[in-house]
Amino acid sequence: MDIPWKGLWFVTNLLIALAYFVISYVLRKWSGFVRSEYAWLFGAFIGACGLHHLWMAFAVFNSRIPYSMTMQSVIDTVTMVISVVTAALVSIDAWRTRHPVGKS
16 A cells, blocks of 8 residues: 555544544533433443444554454454444334334
8 A cells, every 4th residue: 555545544533533532422411412311322332433433543553463363353353233222222122113013
């Protein structure tokens, strides 16, 4: 990878991570934005996405570190678990809202 591209990759991933962390912070503080029981899940998901991009910014210049891919795999797995759980719970709740039990 050329050095100018490394700089661009680093800056863009760092700014994306910062945006994700700000969104996560706002979601935790402004619980009226989403239903309170899901606010922490959305915050965790957004925070995990931010961590992914923060690690990508770090990995651009440290790709030779042996644990780089292992750490990326751990971060991606945590992000995947949080996102799948969030999507499942929100989908189930949306379905139940549209199809309430005992109502015709």
